[in-house]
Amino acid sequence: MKRTTKKERQQLLLQTIDENPFITDEQLASLFNVSVQTIRLDRMELSIPELRERIKDVAAKNLENEVKSLPIDEIIGEIIDIELDSRAFSIFDVKEEHVFQRNGIARGHHLFAQANSLAVAVINDELALTVRANVLFAKPVKAGDRVITKATVREQNKDKNRTYIDVISNVNNSVVFKGEFEMYRTKGIGENDETSN
Amino acid sequence: MKRTTKKERQQLLLQTIDENPFITDEQLASLFNVSVQTIRLDRMELSIPELRERIKDVAAKNLENEVKSLPIDEIIGEIIDIELDSRAFSIFDVKEEHVFQRNGIARGHHLFAQANSLAVAVINDELALTVRANVLFAKPVKAGDRVITKATVREQNKDKNRTYIDVISNVNNSVVFKGEFEMYRTKGIGENDETSN
DNA sequence: CTGGTGTTAGTACCAAGTGCTAATACATAT
DNA sequence: ATATGTATTAGCACTTGGTACTAACACCAG
Structure with a gap:
């Protein structure tokens, strides 16, 4: 690389190290x-x-992330109250990583994921699909918004093993998302295996 | 810590270092x-x-993950072919982290996310919501399954700025998911800002 | 010519090792 | 009882990728 001024070099240095933190002084x-x-x-x-x-x-950042990234896929939103086969609430804080970079609006599938997770959770069954x-998606949701979601069991159909659940998500008392979920459950209502956790 | 046998110590050593890779020999x-x-x-x-x-x-794992974990939140599934405002295909390999531990069946929101991402992508617009x-959800999807999803633009409504998209997901030529998406776009059809990427 | 800035060279030192040799302890086998 | 093997410890030279510091030189400006 051509020799340049101190300023330029330092600018490039910052960039280079940012791109590849593993580079030694000698290599630089x-x-x-x-x-x-x-x-x-x-x-x-x-x-630096x-x-x-x-x-x-x-490496340290990595260890943080391990703790951080798992729950993203496992459960979306934190369940704050639940009454099985009846209703449930969860909270989901929208962060930068959930929104489109372009316009700052949350990607729909995160809201769906929260609602769907809650619908699964409210069913008192091992296997709810x-x-x-x-x-x-009634209103755009932005980073920083706290989405509060309520799932209500509307109807149980014992014969077809179906449960119908209404889900409504709010931000600042204003509805941002509504959903109707038809869920399948393996076991009938009220005949669950208590040994499961 | 009490002194024990070589075997025990080595067992503990493995565990200790796994839990905290930052520990020095002296500390150990x-x-x-x-x-x-x-x-x-x-x-x-x-x-060791x-x-x-x-x-x-x-640290090296971390850099991998950065490349790896971003797309998880950003786009679900890999887009393999796309014709803007017409149709698009994506592939999503279902892994252990996408399924319920209990029964190995993929959580619905991942399939929704793939479909939704594809519906967003197929629209030739900066802002698609x-x-x-x-x-x-027609059939359960399991870990190891490769989900191939096709999104087709069914209808464009210029006045209402809406686009209607049909999405079908297959595993082994068998339909596992179907969706109809109503999308909002800011700009009319065919009047996009070419400077955007 | 003097001073300030930028750059280079060199030395001593450090942490956390590797690689190697040698000494010691202790039990086991012959 | 002596020899052999395994486990442990000690010590030394060397390595990497630095820090901290001193000294020297080049240049350009006032």
Whole structure:
């Protein structure tokens, strides 16, 4: 790489290290055609930590993420109250990662996921499956919004093993999502296996 | 910690390092009340790499995950073919993390997410929002299944800025999911901003 | 010519190791 | 009882990728 000014080099240094935190001072030095000492001085001025610290940071972030990313797929929203076969509430805080970058509006499937999860949870059965759903996205939801969702069991059909659930999601007391879920359950109502957890 | 046999110690060593990869040999030595050298020999036998390598591994995994975990939230399924405002296909490989532990059946919201993502993608517009959806989960989908989804634009309503899309998902040529999506778009058909990417 | 900025070189030191040799303890086998 | 094997410990030289510091030089501007 051609030798440039200090400013330019430091700008590139920041970028380069950001892209590849695993790069050593020696590699950087030969990349920018300066001495290792110059790179060290640059890192000092820009307060960029040494290689091993950088790697540690990345690794530490990873451990956080492991705890963070699992629940995203498992249950969407936190269930705050539940009365089996009757109704249930959950809260879902919309974050940056749930919205379209372009316009900041939450992707529909996250709202669906919250509603669907709640519909599954409210059913007092080991095996509850969604058969059909009609959903309406009434109002856009944005990052920072707290979505409060209520699922109500409307109807149980013992013969067909079906449960019909209405779900309504609100942000600031205003409806943002409505859904009707038709759920399939293996066992009849009130004959559950108590050994299950 | 009490001194025990080599076997026990090595078992615990494996576990301890797995739980906290950031621990040094010195810390381990005092934890197990043996010398640093013993710890080193143990690591050799168990082929556990040194601290800095362990940290690097964790960090490297992280960088993978960054590439890996973003699309999970951003787009569900990989789009394999698309003709804007007409049709699109995507593939979604169902993994363990997408299914109920209890019965191995995919949670409905993942299939919904794939379908919804595809419906958004097929629309040739910066801002496409789901207004309404009617979906049917025709057959259970299991871990290991490859879901192939097709979205077809059925109808465009210029006046209401609506697009109606039919989505069908198959596993092994058998329909597992059907959905009708009513989408809202900001711009009229064929008047898009070409500067956007 | 003097000063400030930028750069380079070199030294001592550190953490957390590897790799190797050697010593010691202790039980087991012959 | 002595020899052998396994487990443990100690010590030393060396490695990587640095920190912290000092000294030297080049250049450009006032």
